Amino acid sequence: MANANNFFRTNIDEMLGYSPGEQPQHERLLKLNTNENPYPPSPKVFEALAAVEPIQLIRYPDPVANKLRDAVASINHVTRDQVIIGNGSDDILTMVTRAFTDSTREAACLEPSYSLYHVLTNIQDSQMKKIELGENFELPSNILSQLDGVKLFYFTCPNAPIGNRFDKQKIREICKAFSGVVLIDEAYTDFAEDNCIDLVNEFPNVIVSRSLSKSYSLAGARVGYGIASKNLIDGLMKVKDSYNVNVLSQVVATEAILDQAYFKECCDKVIQTRTNFKHELIKRGFEVLPSETNFLFAAPPCDAKKLYDSLRNEGIIVRHFPNQRTAKYIRITIGTDEEMNYFLTTMDPLIEDIK
Numbered sequence: 001m002a003n004a005n006n007f008f009r010t011n012i013d014e015m016l017g018y019s020p021g022e023q024p025q026h027e028r029l030l031k032l033n034t035n036e037n038p039y040p041p042s043p044k045v046f047e048a049l050a051a052v053e054p055i056q057l058i059r060y061p062d063p064v065a066n067k068l069r070d071a072v073a074s075i076n077h078v079t080r081d082q083v084i085i086g087n088g089s090d091d092i093l094t095m096v097t098r099a100f101t102d103s104t105r106e107a108a109c110l111e112p113s114y115s116l117y118h119v120l121t122n123i124q125d126s127q128m129k130k131i132e133l134g135e136n137f138e139l140p141s142n143i144l145s146q147l148d149g150v151k152l153f154y155f156t157c158p159n160a161p162i163g164n165r166f167d168k169q170k171i172r173e174i175c176k177a178f179s180g181v182v183l184i185d186e187a188y189t190d191f192a193e194d195n196c197i198d199l200v201n202e203f204p205n206v207i208v209s210r211s212l213s214k215s216y217s218l219a220g221a222r223v224g225y226g227i228a229s230k231n232l233i234d235g236l237m238k239v240k241d242s243y244n245v246n247v248l249s250q251v252v253a254t255e256a257i258l259d260q261a262y263f264k265e266c267c268d269k270v271i272q273t274r275t276n277f278k279h280e281l282i283k284r285g286f287e288v289l290p291s292e293t294n295f296l297f298a299a300p301p302c303d304a305k306k307l308y309d310s311l312r313n314e315g316i317i318v319r320h321f322p323n324q325r326t327a328k329y330i331r332i333t334i335g336t337d338e339e340m341n342y343f344l345t346t347m348d349p350l351i352e353d354i355k
């Protein structure tokens, strides 16, 4: 009898798949583990969904999602041909990995950062160089020499799971001096003070990826986008799946993006709650790292894994990353003020018990 594993390419056989945060489908829990938005999507989204005609489901979707590209282009002050839409920003990461890496073309990413990059390069049978962040999770001073020979650099900004943003001037220097492609993963940028969108018109090797999962409350619709020069977008169009974004997702994402007033109101509320919640954690003896995202990465005044487990028993899910450098922290998504108050009152006695 054939060994099923023998059917696979060696790199697929040997790799671990991506391990997503827990997504409970039935239990009633306070879910603060995968950085979803606590507020509903724009009301315009539901009006547009109700107006969907049968023919729209009978036919294939627009393969390149032009209406949505135009909405994305207008809010980012670029042209339609500089935009590509993905089935989540993970899909943009997949396209970029397909296009720029293989067994002879090495990639690099920050360490720690988003673990999906490793899965994607493993699939390509590409090597991955880890750029270890400094003591305070800052960029190392010799980053350019570490990037020597690398073809694709996944640069997460703000970084996840840490939450910090890197100095824009330093990013500009990297983009200028680096000979490969820089993918600036801005999944959390709508909660940040600044972003790198202007770099796509300054440098021919920069792609910015964005997500609608966090700031637009559309994780379930799976929509993200990439912005770059027309030249890079034309190349990525060749490697994307043909109908990668379904009709309903194109409709809801377009409406959500066009309702900028609602979007800004939700982002502002999350940022305000983040500030208040950070103070509350500090009062309780947490070390809280700077965050320009919709989560906080914080070291509790007790064992982090034990706190994670105790919170889970009380129906609150956060995220714990057991690797050496991240093990003393938990990552907490910012919910509503009420949710964060509930979190705090539930957590206080648990910390006392663990201590």
Ligand SMILES: Cc1ncc(COP(=O)(O)O)c(C=O)c1O
Pocket (backbone or CB within 6 Å): 034, 035, 087, 088, 089, 090, 091, 114, 156, 159, 160, 185, 187, 210, 211, 212, 213, 219, 222, 223, 224
């Ligand atoms: C750094 C980073 N990039 C990309 C993504 C993927 O987001 P999306 O839901 O748009 O695929 C995530 C999701 O958690 C993330 O943390």
